[in-house]
Amino acid sequence: MKNAFYGATALTLVTAGGAFADAHATELTIAIVNNGHMINMQTVAEAYTEATGVTLNWVSLEEGVLREQVTSDTATGGGQYDIINIGMQEAPIWGAAGWIEPLEFGADYDVDDMLPAMRNGLSADGVLYAAPFYGESSMVMYRKDLADAAGVSIVDNDSWDNVKAAAAAMHDPDNGVYGACLRGKPGWGDNMAFVTTVVNSFGGAWFDADMKPTLDTDEWKAAIEFYVDMLGSYGPPGSEGNSFNEILALYNEGKCGMWIDATIAASFLEVDGVAYAQSPNAGNPVGANWLWAWAMAVPTGTDKTDEAKAFIEWATSKAYIEAVGNHPDFGWGSVPTGTRTSTYAIPEFQAAAAFADAELAAINSAAPEATDIKPYVGVQFAAIPEFPEVGSAVAQEIAAALSGAKTVDEALAASQSAADAIMQEAGYY
Structure with a gap:
């Protein structure tokens, strides 16, 4: 029938x-x-x-x-x-x-x-x-069985420190399990989709009110240092080559304790015991989920x-x-x-x-509107024609920091320089 x-x-x-x-x-x-x-x-x-x-x-x-x-x-x-x-x-x-x-x-x-x-x-x-x-939108998808066995929990809108501690507790590379699988592959819609939400949650933004890049700020430095340390310490080897499809395969092979990514991924998870939580933040929940x-x-x-x-x-x-x-x-x-x-x-x-309620809550709570911190439309991107060029240039630098080819300070300095050149050439200032 x-x-x-x-x-x-x-x-x-x-x-x-x-x-x-x-x-x-x-x-x-x-x-x-x-x-x-x-x-x-x-x-x-x-x-x-x-x-x-x-x-x-x-x-x-x-x-x-x-x-x-x-x-x-x-x-x-x-x-x-x-x-x-x-x-x-x-x-x-x-x-x-x-x-x-x-x-x-x-x-x-x-x-x-x-x-x-x-x-x-x-x-x-x-x-x-x-x-x-x-x-x-984006949300946390984690193995509740592994979290329970490790004696940790993840809640809606958790702190990044607690999420990092949970990743550390679930991390068991000797048995092929990595605490956190996160995007690292360079691209404005690849690694920077996730990275931008981390930056947002630390109180950062791509541009200031005059549309000048702000990649050399304390907020960006704190966010990128956190991201590089968490994924470098508790992520799978070669994370700088992983985006959505690569991590989905890892997750379905039972190799990820948690994954923070697109809510749509939940439709394709094939492992048992997956639980869901709203995206974490470092004090600023606005823009923490894309x-x-x-x-x-x-x-x-x-x-x-x-x-x-x-x-x-x-x-x-x-x-x-x-x-x-x-x-x-x-x-x-x-x-x-x-x-x-x-x-x-x-x-x-x-x-x-089982993910339906969490997905809808994430979508409904996403905040693309301009704010005092983020003077442009868009969560994980800026709705301006130049953003793909800016985002792609910065994506390469963040991937270099993740791989160890550059320090975070070097990557952000190069990112600021590249973004500044693009925005000046476009006539923003």
Whole structure:
């Protein structure tokens, strides 16, 4: 019955509503990030091809490579892709610049069901430019069995000192268990996503009120010294090469006591005894957990705009979530989350997803708005066009400090110099 129900759901999904039924392009090329939910979509989307005749060509890329290729093609109107994966850093900026198309969907799509944090983060001047395929914040995912055995506990919004002590207690490298697995691979959306939340929690920020870089401040130094010491002491060897996918593999091999990363990771954890806690801080909880969505947008360079929008409407709908939940290969614990209020009210999802409450709490508590400490929009990024260049330059320096190639002071001095040059050239001051 499960297979039959999935088939009925998928058929309804791609034939109900004019947008789906009218799709007539023979081929769409879609650039996606190579993570679990996007990979699953390729299987679920077979029903879309069957119902519409649209062939879907998937270009699956590692996160950093995806950003480089998509940015280059979209900025130049190259037309290589009909649909692209982008996030909250790019969507408002690219939309305002005219690089991507505004999105409007039919009434059945129920755009008001979208979580406000996701809708606002993917819009500019009230216009939606990318539809969230899944959304996330960040949280602690830890092995409660290992914590209990070590006699330690981790609570919501714990102090970094307590979290570090818990990592030390669970750290057992002789038996292949590392106390803390954290991002170290350089990239503005890789290591710097996590590192920025640590900096935020220490009271730091990327820029001051005049948009001058502040990487040479005491707050940055304290945060980076803490990060380098914690991961260097209690993390796996070669952490400077690890980001989301590498750590997910380590965690599922039973090699991590804790992991602080995207809430969406909880959908793909395969070990028993995982518990969840809201992100720790060093006195400043604002910005201690990030906010992000991997979303789908239509570049203005494509000549298949209507067909691309029709596919996005299908792939980010309530019915798509239902189709994944009832799919024989996936199930309710594998649905893309963090996008719609209604998902968290589905009984089958609540029963399958022990992480649901923690994830939703993290998303709802994320604070992308500008503050006295952080005079720009964005949690783990700054919503300005220059940030990817600044963030990428600093990411290399922080990775060098983590690997021991540079001291923290050397890495931060080089980071400040690089960021200052970029911001001056851009004309901020």
